[in-house]
Amino acid sequence: MSNTTTLFRKGLSSLLNSAIINILAKSTGTERVVELLKENFTFTAAQIAKSFQDSYSYALIAISAGLVSPEQQRNFWQKFISSSVENEFSQHIEQDYLQPFIQLQDLSIAEFRQIAVEQCNLLARQTLFQADNVLFTEAELASIISEIGTFAITDLVLKLMQTQSSLDKRLVAFFKYRELLGNAILFFLYERLRKEPRFEKTLAALQREDLLLDVREIKSIVQTTKAKLNKAIATEQIS
Structure with a gap:
C-alpha cells in the first residue's frame, strides 16, 4: 500500500471520526456504514487528492506566516494569507509551537525563522497528491471506517515531501x-x-443511523476523559 493511499485513509478516518464509527457499528455491522458511505460520500479519489493537495499548500503557507517575526506578520498576511481561517491557524504557531520548540532544541530563533520560512514557501508549491478520477471501492471505504490507532500523518507526508526535496x-x-x-x-x-x-x-446520514456521535457529544466525552485522566495522575502523584 502506497504512502499516499495510507494517508488518504488516515486523513479521511480522522475527519469521519471512524474510531467512533467503528465502535458504534459493532451493533449494526460495518456493511451498513459502507452502504451509507457509498450513497453519500461520492467523491472520487482525484477530488480527495486535490483537497489534500490544497490543504497541504494552505498548511505550509499558514505555518510560514506563523513563523515570520511579529513585526513582519502584518505584511506577510496581506500578501499570502487569503482567508480568516488561515490567519486563525497562523496565530497559534508562535506561542504553541515555535517558542517551546526553540527552547527544547536550543536553537537561534532568528536563524530558524529564516530557514523555515524559506523552505515552507518552496515546499508549498510541491505537488504531492494525485489520484485517478474514480470512485472509492467498497474495500477502500471499509478500510476508512475500520482504521484504528493514531491518526498522526506527519511522518507519511514527510516521506512524500522528501522524495522531491531535501x-x-x-x-x-x-x-x-x-x-x-x-x-x-x-x-x-x-x-x-x-x-x-x-x-x-x-x-448527517451517519448521525441519523446513530453511527456517528454529534460533535458536541464527542467534545463532552473528550473533556470527561481528560478530567478522569488528570484526576488519576493527581492521585498517583499524591500516593
Whole structure:
C-alpha cells in the first residue's frame, strides 16, 4: 500500500471520526456504514487528492506566516494569507509551537525563522497528491471506517515531501513537534470538506443511523476523559 493511499485513509478516518464509527457499528455491522458511505460520500479519489493537495499548500503557507517575526506578520498576511481561517491557524504557531520548540532544541530563533520560512514557501508549491478520477471501492471505504490507532500523518507526508526535496533536519523536527504538519493539513482539509454538500450529507446520514456521535457529544466525552485522566495522575502523584 502506497504512502499516499495510507494517508488518504488516515486523513479521511480522522475527519469521519471512524474510531467512533467503528465502535458504534459493532451493533449494526460495518456493511451498513459502507452502504451509507457509498450513497453519500461520492467523491472520487482525484477530488480527495486535490483537497489534500490544497490543504497541504494552505498548511505550509499558514505555518510560514506563523513563523515570520511579529513585526513582519502584518505584511506577510496581506500578501499570502487569503482567508480568516488561515490567519486563525497562523496565530497559534508562535506561542504553541515555535517558542517551546526553540527552547527544547536550543536553537537561534532568528536563524530558524529564516530557514523555515524559506523552505515552507518552496515546499508549498510541491505537488504531492494525485489520484485517478474514480470512485472509492467498497474495500477502500471499509478500510476508512475500520482504521484504528493514531491518526498522526506527519511522518507519511514527510516521506512524500522528501522524495522531491531535501529538508533541513531542524524543520523536519519542527514539523513533527506536537504533530504540527499533520494537524495543520487536517485542519484545512476539514475546513475545505465541511462546506461540501456531499460531506455534510455523509455526516448527517451517519448521525441519523446513530453511527456517528454529534460533535458536541464527542467534545463532552473528550473533556470527561481528560478530567478522569488528570484526576488519576493527581492521585498517583499524591500516593
